[in-house]
Amino acid sequence: MTDTTILVRKPKLDFSQSIDRFYLGDNAVKTHIFNALNLLFPDGERFFVKSVHDHTKQLSDPQLVRDARAFAGQEGQHAHQHERFFENLAQQGYSFERLLDRFQRLARWSKNVPRSIRLAITAGAEHYTATMAAGLLESGILDECHPTMRDLMTWHALEEIEHKHVAYDVLVACYPKTSYPLRMIGFIAASVVIAGFTFAGLRMLLVQDGKRGRLTRAKFEADRKKLNEGRELRFRKKLRVALLKYLMPGFHPSQQDDREVLERFTPQVAQITGL
Numbered sequence: 001m002t003d004t005t006i007l008v009r010k011p012k013l014d015f016s017q018s019i020d021r022f023y024l025g026d027n028a029v030k031t032h033i034f035n036a037l038n039l040l041f042p043d044g045e046r047f048f049v050k051s052v053h054d055h056t057k058q059l060s061d062p063q064l065v066r067d068a069r070a071f072a073g074q075e076g077q078h079a080h081q082h083e084r085f086f087e088n089l090a091q092q093g094y095s096f097e098r099l100l101d102r103f104q105r106l107a108r109w110s111k112n113v114p115r116s117i118r119l120a121i122t123a124g125a126e127h128y129t130a131t132m133a134a135g136l137l138e139s140g141i142l143d144e145c146h147p148t149m150r151d152l153m154t155w156h157a158l159e160e161i162e163h164k165h166v167a168y169d170v171l172v173a174c175y176p177k178t179s180y181p182l183r184m185i186g187f188i189a190a191s192v193v194i195a196g197f198t199f200a201g202l203r204m205l206l207v208q209d210g211k212r213g214r215l216t217r218a219k220f221e222a223d224r225k226k227l228n229e230g231r232e233l234r235f236r237k238k239l240r241v242a243l244l245k246y247l248m249p250g251f252h253p254s255q256q257d258d259r260e261v262l263e264r265f266t267p268q269v270a271q272i273t274g275l
């Protein structure tokens with residue numbers, strides 16, 4: 001357990017049409033990695049909330065029950081705000097219904113999977129979101145982002161760090177004897193789904209840009225090359241190390257010390273959300 005306060009904030013974000021197509025440093029590849037994740041967040045986060053909610057009656061620790069409620073509040077807001085951005089993507093000429101449909105079918109099918117595994121997938125996926133969030137805020141990658149999208153991602157990232165322990169602690173509280181093998185099954189499944197759908201979404205958006213003359217081969221190559229340089233490369237290297245820590249038997253999300261990043265970005269998020 002950690003003593004981080006989990007605040008449910010409601011940002012006022014203006015997703016007007018002034019958001020550039022390649023809003024992250026005019027880089028098509030980086031922007032579409034974010035867009036691909038953005039498309040997965042609403043249904044993914046509803047899956048997370050349901051997986052944790054399915055276990056709250058089993059919890060005896062009142063603090064963990066409160067954290068689970070706050071977790072649901074935060075994830076519900078994330079899903080809502082990311083879904084609002086879908087309209088911008090559609091107006092920019094992207095079609096993504098097939099990808100969403102495939103993801104939603106997988107989410108519906110997952111109801112056949114034991115709820116213990118769904119919770120383990122959530123705990124694994126939450127390690128991804130918290131790790132990516134901390135890396136994103138620390139790296140400065142968002143410095144060159146359109147202000148609305150920077151606010152969206154800064155707020156979401158901070159809250160992922162705040163609630164990073166919740167699904168994990170619910171998993172360990174509900175399945176203490178089998179938590180390590182269960183945790184590994186969940187992590188592997190989460191890795192396959194996140195990597196598979198993010199890559200599929202990235203490819204889908206880049207292909208659409210290429211076909212409609214919005215992205216030349218030369219720009220694509222130049223943008224892709226930038227992922228292997230500077231802070232992007234450092235971000236990826238750190239991310240890999242931090243993600244693999246989940247495999248350690250004694251791992252707990254609180255072992256990753258994010259206090260500095262929380263302190264640095266909480267005032268910024270207070271300005272975005274009023275809380």
Ligand SMILES: [Fe+2]
Nearest residue numbers: 045075078160
């Ligand atoms: Fe979230």
Ligand SMILES: [Fe+2]
Nearest residue numbers: 075126129160
């Ligand atoms: Fe989360």
